[in-house]
Amino acid sequence: MSGSMSVAGTVEAAAQVVLVAAGSPLLVGVMRQVKARLEGRAGAGVLQPWRDLRKLLRKEAITPDGTGPVFRAAPLVLTATALVAAGIVPIATTASPLDGAADLFAVTALLALGTVALALAALDTATAFGGMGASREMTVLALVEPTILMSVFALSVPAGSTNLGAIVNSTLHEPQRVASPVSLLAAVALAVVVIAEAGRIPVDNPATHLELTMIHEAMVLEYAGPDLALVEWASAMRLTVLLGLVANLFAPWGIASADTAAAALAALPLALAVFAVKVAVLGGALAAGEVFMAKLRMFRVPELLAGSFVMALLAVAASFFLA
């Protein structure tokens, strides 16, 4: 039984990694399309990110002068952390074999590891752009950390564990908890964090190439060809994983959490489809929101993050004082 369950868990985890890997460029495509339509443009189509990746992968690999192994390894590390995170996070199943290996802290730390690799690569280029991007990214990362950990704290109190599978299962068993003040406050806080981590407006503008406003784009300025493809792909996967995390922590319905291996596998296609819809809806909402918002000044970002930190702290306080 447990043997067949773990086999089923492995299959499900592999399926969710494949879904994230294949679907994340489509998510980016959907978001761009939503944005384009709202701005009155026709848009390039949902498949355009995949076409871009294919084009980049066919190009020659470039090593800029003076860069070293860190520069070459960073896209690999970034992509690897995103893939591993996709295997851990409960996207289609709560029974991933990696679920016990990494809790929510470990997942956020893992994603931070990818960011750090990219920041080091940016510094390795010895250009002012790279340094600027790395410096800004690290500042945002440092300030985001308290909010992440505080929202994790708030979410883990009812479940009694920081393991993602346990949190999702506990929400599945007590659905009314989703509407509690704790959950709502934590959701808002985590949403801000996700926006900051994924580098979306109002923290960062993924479409900009203007020196004064770049954060993420400044870091990857020297990448070209297959390396750039990896970086773009990894960014899309991180966005998918983060949105999926929010979706399934606060609305886990549809996830496969059956007791037997056969039932779990049977529920898998539906779970994957539901997940795709949830993430597409969240992504579309995010893109629609971006149309109406301007990017914040770099030094107003701490205010936004402080605000989300207040929400997270209130969530923790409420989880104790209102319990």
Place this chain on the structure above:
Amino acid sequence: MSDVTYVRLLDLACGAFLLAAVLVLWRRDLAAIVRLFAIQGAALAALVAVLGVHEGLDGHGAELLALGAGLAVLRAVVLPRLLRRAIVGGDVRETEPLVNVAASLVVAAGLALLSYAVTRPVVALEPSPAVRAVPVALTVVLIGFFVLVTRRRALSQVVGFLLVDNGITAVAFLTTSGVPLIVELGVSLDVLLAVLVLQVLTARMRAAFGGTDLDDLRELRD
């Protein structure tokens, strides 16, 4: 109204009440601050109305509903309108508060924790849903005080003062589930009067000094 719905609505009203206070710290635009204050007044009125409906519509509950309507008119419409009139022609932004915005928000979080900790004995006396929300009201009082201490513009000071008053009113309603109508009327009139006086003072200040940065008043000392 079922108990679950009652608790939900109460939580919602309290949440909006607190959120409006926190956002007052976040926004710099004075017009937005006044708008937030109006929203908070509406939340307070809703809070009182929810309490009233829960009490039952005969007798005391009806009185609470009437009070809620009165509060809505005064705090969500009249006072914000008076304040908005004070903005016209003056400064429109709280440019540089004495404590910067990010730090203010962190302080607000600390104040929330403090008021939760302080009101534990009160909540333990009678852990009803209404009393459970007392820390929220106390937090609003503290945040109002904090606004008074750290904001420079006369108008934000008035809003701070009104936040304190909103918080105190909320505490009164949540703990006693109802203040006698006559007391509330007196308090409301006091507040109205205070705002009118402050508005006149602000206008005079602006006429005399051309600005309402309170720190400039220090020069009047000698």
Place this chain on the structure above:
Amino acid sequence: MTSVTGAALSASLGASLLAAVAGAALPRRVRPAGAGLCTAVAGAAAVVAGVAAMTGRSWSAWLPELLPLAGVRLAVDPLGGLFIAVTGAVAVCAAVYGVGYARPPRDGHGHGLDGRTVQAVLPLFVAAMLLVPAAASVSTFLVAWELMALASLLLVVAEHRHRASVGTAGLWYAVMTHLGLVAILAGLAGLAAAAHGESFDRLRAAAEGLSPAVRGAVFVATFAGFASKAGIIPLHVWLPRAHPEAPSHVSALMSAAMVNLGGYGIVRVGFDLLGGGPVWWWLLVLAAGAVSALYGILQAAVATDLKRLLAYSTCENMGLVLVGLGAGGLLLTAGARPPAALALTAALLHVVNHAAFKTLLFLAAGSVLRATGLRDLDALGGLRTRMPLTTAAFAVGALAASALPLGNGFVSEWLLLQSLIGSLGEGGTISAVTMPVAVAALALSAGLAVATFVKAFGTGFLARPRTPQAQAAAESPATMGVGMGVAAACCLALALVPAFTAPGLAGAVQVVLPGQDALTGQVTLRLAAASSTVSPLLIAVSVVGAVALLRIAMIRRARRRARLWDCGMGPLNARMEYTATSFAEPLQRVFDDVLAPETDLNVTPLAESAYLVESVTYRARVGDRIERRLYRPVVAAAAAVGEAARRLANGSVHRYLAYGFGTFTGVLILLAVTR
């Protein structure tokens, strides 16, 4: 079987003495090698002794003849064994490294590190650090503590002929460490007086019956002393001065082994001898730890001196240890024993992890310093091609220090977070308010640590060299590489299979909390107090496996070299790089109110017009605000008193004699009046 511990500890102390003799007697050419190898043997024996003690082979001895009046009382229990083992391991790395580090670099002029004083005192310093956790009476403890302080002071000022700043650092260190000693002396002497005995057994038995006031006073006094040794804010001022100025292997010993003993003292006195205490003790510890963690890492984030950055990071990490200890005490007071055991385990594991990565980082920084003569990150850069071994070592250490997965710091910070989160409902309102704040402090310090070490590694080792010295750097000798390699291996082992420390840590925690086993599991760590799990090994295997797969998938063609994007302006040069200062600038601006940097902007206009600028100078300095606000006034007041006292001494012999005569008769009169 109790003799293993005793024999190994005796062997270790004997080897240290031998090393000291070797350092004093051998000719200069072989002196570093002889003394270093003996010290390494001493360290290895200490590791054996410590591990034996941790696995239950406690040992005690009484040597009545060795010290007058009280004799020497030694006892090694699992708690002491942990600190002995850590000190021993650090000593092995530092001693082997020291063999190469003391040898003058190519250009001939040495730092004087192969002189008799340094070579003879270093083993004594190690021996003193081994004696402190082994001491089992107040007098033995204080003698060992003072020996440790004096030995380290001599080592800190070793290079005073080369830099004037060494003298200032030594002075600060001497004053602070002796004030700390006075506090500990007062606390422990008071405890011994109240308990009518000075052996730790006697104190432990008598502590129950003491009045709360006495216990509180003893705790506060000893806490102040131990906190100043551990570099806790605001008693840290000596640390960011002394650690950068000391020779690097001594910095490693101080930062990775000596400061731990401050934490040891708090556990020993607070938990063991006094048997826990009221809530306010632990709130004090927790608050001091949280403030220290935040302020320390914030200063590290804006520091540009590599060793100063590492020193402030020590303040941060000891702060984290104190957060764990404070949470443990708080939970113990509330009667929640499993979470308390978890918090203490996390704190002790963090001591071990910090020792491992801080040794590595200081040794790597020393390697850079020896090769380039520079500690300023703004002047370094490009070392990855010139010093690949050192760069790899620093990378491992930096990964660990930034508490990211694949590094060992992650494991203990994860445990610490779990203990804080799990204790939310345990201690009533106080824990419900303090734990979220502690988690927030921990989280912010973790985030800032990431930024700090990205800065240190990225600007110091990657990119291009910014100065000719960095350009001319060459890899350090093999012995230094061995020292760094051992430390790096320890880091990796602790990062991948942290479970191997679990039995030892459990033994150490059980000294103060009998019957609690906080941590189980081999590959996946499981907690007794919470249902969260983590498996560092599985995470590492998955990430490395994924990287390998991607690497295989991506290898197809040769890579082509190309110019960097230079905005069409011609080749970029090193002056266009982001420096460490510019990297930290956004953080400095965000935390402007806390750091209060001093900036100075001078614009010199041309004589013809005020609108045309001839030159602009900009100077920014981020000093230690606590030092400026808290210590400068005290130092100024002390200087003023000293200045006033000079008037008492005008050089007249009669006046001096009159002072003596006056005091003497004054005392006699006082006696006559009061009797």
